Every structure is written in structure tokens, then in C-alpha cells.
Amino acid sequence: MDGAQRLRPSTVSSYRKNIRLYIDPYLGAQPVARLTGPMVDAWMRQLEVSGRADGTGGLSARTVRYVFTILRAALSDAVRQGRLAVDPTDRATPPSPSEARPPEMQAWTAAQLARFLRWADADDPDLAMGWRLLAATGMRRAEALASRWRDVDLDAGRLQVRRSVGTVKDKGAGQRLVEGPTRSGQSRVVDLDGGTVAALRVYRAGRGQVSVDLVRDFALVLSGIDGSHRHPERFSRCFTAQVVRARRALGEDQLPVIRLHDLRHTHATLLLADGVPVKVVSERLGHANATITLTVYQHVHPGTGREAADRFAALLDD
Known part of the structure; x- marks a missing residue:
């Protein structure tokens, strides 16, 4: 991604980990130019059902949305650089912000x-x-x-x-x-x-x-x-x-x-x-x-x- 050099090391590490676990195993063999919105949707649904790396079930909506944003950033860079004509994530539907809402905040008196x-x-x-x-x-x-x-x-x-x-x-x-x-x-x-x-x-x-x-x-x-x-x-x-x-x-x-x-x-x-x-x-x-x-x-x-x-x-x- 273009902005990787401006990110904190821990953020770069998180991106790499999520790409390794949740993007490459599912979409890595697919030529980027042939990736479509429905394919991205199917990938996210698969993550929701059986995406956990330990094989114990699916990922939360919050994690799926986070991984989607990583993929979207990479593909947006490709469009901006002229390596991709259309960003397929524009035609995909990730979990909504409300579905991906983080745990409710708690506060002590x-x-x-x-x-x-x-x-x-x-x-x-x-x-x-x-x-x-x-x-x-x-x-x-x-x-x-x-x-x-x-x-x-x-x-x-x-x-x-x-x-x-x-x-x-x-x-x-x-x-x-x-x-x-x-x-x-x-x-x-x-x-x-x-x-x-x-x-x-x-x-x-x-x-x-x-x-x-x-x-x-x-x-x-x-x-x-x-x-x-x-x-x-x-x-x-x-x-x-x-x-x-x-x-x-x-x-x-x-x-x-x-x-x-x-x-x-x-x-x-x-x-x-x-x-x-x-x-x-x-x-x-x-x-x-x-x-x-x-x-x-x-x-x-x-x-x-x-x-x-x-x-x-x-x-x-x-």
C-alpha cells in the first residue's frame, strides 16, 4: 500500500498478519484484474462462517470489516496507480459499521x-x-x-x-x-x-x-x-x-x-x-x-x- 511507510510499525504488522491469514489463502491465487464484487462478497461470507485460523468457526463482523478495509486500501492503490481499471470492493457489501461496532464502553464512577x-x-x-x-x-x-x-x-x-x-x-x-x-x-x-x-x-x-x-x-x-x-x-x-x-x-x-x-x-x-x-x-x-x-x-x-x-x-x- 502506498501509505505503508507512513503507518506505525504495529499497524503494518497487523496488516501483514491479516493479509497472511485472511486474504492470501482465499484470494491470493486469483488474478486481481478478474476479481469481482460478488467474489469479494463470497469471500467475506466465507470468513464469517469459517474464517478463524484455528478452524473453530467464523470471524466477527468487526474483524471481517477490518480485513475488507485492508483489501480495499490495496485495490484503491492499484486503481490510482493505473494497474487496475475498477476497484471490485466498490461493488461489494461489507458488514455495516453498526454490525462491526466495537465492544460497548464501560466506565467506573x-x-x-x-x-x-x-x-x-x-x-x-x-x-x-x-x-x-x-x-x-x-x-x-x-x-x-x-x-x-x-x-x-x-x-x-x-x-x-x-x-x-x-x-x-x-x-x-x-x-x-x-x-x-x-x-x-x-x-x-x-x-x-x-x-x-x-x-x-x-x-x-x-x-x-x-x-x-x-x-x-x-x-x-x-x-x-x-x-x-x-x-x-x-x-x-x-x-x-x-x-x-x-x-x-x-x-x-x-x-x-x-x-x-x-x-x-x-x-x-x-x-x-x-x-x-x-x-x-x-x-x-x-x-x-x-x-x-x-x-x-x-x-x-x-x-x-x-x-x-x-x-x-x-x-x-x-
């Missing part, structure tokens, strides 16, 4: 978040610092795991989000972690609250007692004890496991189950519900624009339309 963080800090302070940082900044997992101490200004209470980390698969050599740009390709500055700054100071002091190398400017804030990147997926699994333990300790009715990514949603939801301007929240999250934030979190203020109507009526009464 402020009380639930505070309760969990207190418990997690007593259970495993190292991991708890990661959960607090994600919840307090709205950073993506990949961004937090790539943050270094040189990005953190504890005196000013600020953190610069400059990069992200992801996995790429080397042929015959398994996976490796590589750093790349943030999702937007731009860095941003996120202000830290006093409690998070204090927690970072305590955390850094403790890490420094283990090894001075863990607190040098270039060191990763949330590194493993050997100073290396934590693996993103294993980091998420640690969170899931700790939530399970916390629910046992605190009571399942006190703490709903959420994913690690939902700490980002919790951050945004709590701020928006408290009246923080959408533009400010959008900047903290690293969204390309505030419209994305409004679209994703339109559920936060279901009653704002009624409030607007009441305010307008009050103006007329005045």
Missing part, C-alpha cells in the same frame, strides 16, 4: 475508581501506578508504556505524550516491541493532578532504590524490573486479573468489570460529566478533533437537550 486504586496500591504498587497514570491522563495503553522519565515534569505537573509502543512480527523470529509515533502522529502535553504527581514521586523513589538505571531520564516510567518495555497485551491481562482479585476483596457489586482501555473512557466520562469543555478533554485524549470526542461520548450528557430547552425558555421569561 469516581468512587469506584478511587476504591480500586486504593486497593491496587496495597496489592501491587508497581502495577497500580500504571492504572493510576492511565486513569488520570486518558492516555492510550501504548502511549503510557512508551513514556519515559524525561517526558515527565513533576515540578510543573505535566507529561509529554510523544510516542507509543506496539508489537511487530519478524518472519521466523516471533514478536518484538517497537516504538513509533502516537496514533495521531503528534505529541501532546497532559497536565497531571496533584495526587498523581505525589504518587509518581513515591513510585520513582521506590524504583530508584531498586536500580538507579530505572529512574534515569531515558528510562521507561512503566518498565519491567529489568528496564524493558512491558508487553501491551500482558499489561492488559495483569489489569484484568487484578480487577478480578479486587472484586473478590471489595465485593462484586462494588466494582463492575471493565477492560484496561476503559480507564481511558472513565477519564473522559468523569471529566465531561463534571462539565470540563469537550475541547479540553479531546486534547487530553489526543483525538484529532473535538468532533471525535463528541461522537464517542455523546452518551455522557443524555439530558443536555432538555437543559438547553429549559434555558431558552428561561431567557424568554426574563
